[in-house]
Amino acid sequence: MFDFRQLRYFIAVAEELSFTRAAQRLHLSQPPLSQQIQALEQDLGVRLLERDKRNVALTPPGRLFLDQARQILALADEARSQVAEAAAGYSGHLKLAYTVSVSFHPALPQTLLRLGQNAPNVRVWLSEMYTEPQFSAIRGGQLDVGFVRDVPLHEDDARALRLDVIDREPLLxxxxxxxRLAGRQSVELGEVAGDPFVVQPRELAATLYDRLVRLAAKSGFHPVIRQHAQQINGLLALVAAGMGLALIPASMQVVKIPGVNYVPLADPDAYLLLAVASDADNPSPVVLQFLDTVAEAKAALGL
Structure with missing residues (x-):
């Protein structure tokens, strides 16, 4: 069976119509070139070239085979390029999830924008998912990576997952x-110990719910929960309606709702983690390329 080297030799002779010029172009002596062309013709069972001491010409089968040889080498080059891209993580598929609150943080759009520039042949499948279900989905293979808001609570998850921290985002x-506290530069959580709060149900958003409870306990009280909202942005509508106060990540300040004021908390523990979770044993080049892109986005944002 002929090989790629023989195809390249044949194309050179066919284009130059001279064994001498083709040998010079290929940087080899003429006898081995002639031997390889003869071996190719014997393998195919046809004469590809008519030659005498002065002239070389393509036979009709030779003209047909020249087109086929060029196509074969082009396909081989394309396959080589695609394999190299896949090995470097520049092509493939990536299943990515993020919590709703992450959609307000600049790290998500910046990462996706940079990934599109760095690896335009990576197809990204996006889905919204709370943090704990993301850990399970990554371990189960339904997700490749996820933007999460907390560290794994279960020891098995902590061992199996890799966590790349992007930000410790202040809570407001x-x-x-x-x-009475609107317009302040900052507040202590204990100053609102008697105020009602609006929250997401714990079964949907345990991270933010538990952070509120812990911060309140640190300040010596248990928060009074007046109302629930399914989505974090729905909390703001309840705040504007006077139903209570809400604890939110600072990136949600971009949501401008009339009747809502945002005030930072003075407590250094008042932050929400933002990290990317992935399988610690996942050797996927696409995942590694994505994690490199996350690091680039983090550095560009000064986080």
């Missing part, structure tokens, strides 16, 4: 307009 209090 969302206050209704006219609240």
């Amino acid at each position: 209090l969302a206050l209704p307009e006219g609240h």
Whole structure:
């Protein structure tokens, strides 16, 4: 069976119509070139070239085979390029999830933008998912990576997952307009010990719910929960309606709802983690390329 080297030799002779010029172009002596062309013709069982001491010409089968040889080498080069891209993580598929609150943080769009520039042949499948289900989905192979808001709570998850921290995002209090603390530079959580709160149900958003409970306990009280909202952005509408206060990540300040004021908390523990979770044993080049892109986005954002 002929090989790629023989095809390249044949194309050179066919284009030069001279064994001498083809040998010079290929940087080899003429006898081995002639031997390889003869071996190719014997393998195919046809004469590809008519030659005498002065002239070389393509036979009709030779003209047909020249087109086929060029196509074969082009396909081989394309296959080589695609394999190299896949090995470097520049092509393939990536299943990515993120919590709703992450959609307000600049790290998500910046990472996706840079990934599109660095690896345009990577197809990204996006889905919204809370943090704990993301850990399970990554371990089960339904997800490749996820933007999460907490560290794994279970020991098995902690051992099996890799966590790349992007940010420790400050938490703010969302206050209704006219609240006694609206307009302050910062507040202590203990100053609102008697105020009602609006939260997401714990079964949906345990991370933020538990952070509120822990911070309140640190300040010596247990928060009074007046109302629930399914989505984090829905909390702001309840705040504007005077239903209570809400604890939110600082990136949600971009949501401008009339009747809501945002005030930072003075407690150094008042932050929400933002990290990328992946399988610690996942050797996927696409995942590694994505994690490199996350690091680039983090550095560009000064985080």
